[in-house]
Amino acid sequence: MNKIIAIWGNPNSGKTALSIKLAIELSRQKKNVILIHSDYITPAISTVLPLKDTKDQSLGNLLSSVQITQDEILKKCMTLDKNDYLSIMGYLHGENERTYAKYGKENIVDFFILLKHLADHIIIDCCSMVTQDILSRTALELSDQVIRLITPDLKAISYFDSILPLVAERKFNLQNHVKVLSNVKPDMPKDVVSNKFGGISKELVYTEELERQFYEGRLFEHLMEKKSAAYLNMIEELIAGIIGEDESMQQKTTKGSLLKGLWKRGGKDHE
Ligand SMILES: Nc1ncnc2c1ncn2[C@@H]1O[C@H](COP(=O)(O)OP(=O)(O)OP(=O)(O)O)[C@@H](O)[C@H]1O
Ligand SMILES: [Mg+2]
Structure with a gap:
């Protein structure tokens, strides 16, 4: 089973x-999931959960603490109503590199080790600029699976031609990435991009419903419209590929909510 x-x-x-759609679907299958939004330039929480009362659940403060503990991680997790299997972490509105102390790779490695004990799956929504963000770069290096999204346009070609040489070291395991064309609209130069990169057999199509959810800060809601079916099918395909179908079936009903149990045991108020 791929954890990270x-x-x-x-x-x-x-x-x-x-990241959000995968996390929701896995949590619906009763997997404990921790979703981490690593964008520190445009902190994601206020755009994807605009109404959330985040208190002091800052990822920046957590990663820069002297010693990261499981309890501290749980305090920084945000939860959704009616979903005990999904926890969300990210930088908060207004946070920037001056609002928390600097942290290094050791902290991220410790963080990942602790996360692996807390959840079935850890999904890391990386920054595009992996070279400038230690969290995303370490995620590329240490994750069990990388899903690489590629928009079928010339800007994507320009981006990857520029950045791939910077992550070419073996530790980044580029050849194992699952490459997916993303936000695919009719008339985009799909073939040009596919031929350029090779090995792309998956496609996430553009859906109006998702775009509306994005603008309205509702990405954690389900996609319900018929026209979103192709996108949802690809989510299922990615999950089957990531988890393995048999394993997914075996584990489906065997576990309760790990995070809920931990919170209860600690008697902590993390809501
Ligand atoms: N399959 C899709 N259907 C419709 N819109 C999409 C789809 N995929 C992405 N988008 C749109 O593309 C835009 C960017 O989406 P998103 O913020 O998820 O991308 P990102 O890669 O995380 O961006 P960033 O580089 O800023 O972190 C949004 O307007 C979103 O609605
Ligand atoms: Mg993003």
């Missing part, structure tokens, strides 16, 4: 949207 799944791709390719 990094979603990476060119800017605006749909990384945040896909």
Whole structure:
């Protein structure tokens, strides 16, 4: 089972949207999921959960603490009403590198190790600029699976031609990435991009419903419209590929909510 799944791709390719949709679907299958939005330039929480009362659940403060503990991680997790299986973390509205102390790769490695004990799956919504963000870069290096989103346009080609040489070291395992064309609209130069990169057999189509959800800060809601079926089918295909269908069936009904149990045991108020 792949535990840490990094979603990476060119800017605006749909990384945040896909991360959320994967996290929701896995949590619906009663997997404990922690979703981490790593964008520190445009903190995601206020755009994807605009009404959330975030208190002091800052990812920046957590990552820069002297010692990261499971309890501290749980305090920083945000939850949704009616979903005990999904926890969300990210930088908060107004946060920037001056509002929290600097942190290094060791902290991120510790963070990942602790996360692995807390959840079935950790989904990391990476920054496109992996070279400038230690969290995203370490996620590319240490995750069990990277899903690489590629918009079928010339900007995506320009982005990857520029950045791939910077993550060419073996530790980044580029050849194991699952490459997916994303936000695909009719008339886009799909073939040009597919031929350029090779090995792309999956496609996340553009759906109006998702775009509306994005604008209205409702990405955590389900896609209900018929026209979203192709996008949802690809989510299922990615999950089957990531988890393995048999394993997914076996584990479906065996576990309760790990996070809920931990919170209860600690008697903590994390809501
Ligand atoms: N499959 C899709 N259907 C419709 N709209 C999409 C789809 N995928 C992405 N988008 C749209 O593309 C835009 C960017 O989406 P999103 O923020 O998820 O991308 P991102 O890769 O996380 O961006 P960034 O590089 O800023 O982090 C949004 O307007 C979103 O609605
Ligand atoms: Mg994003």
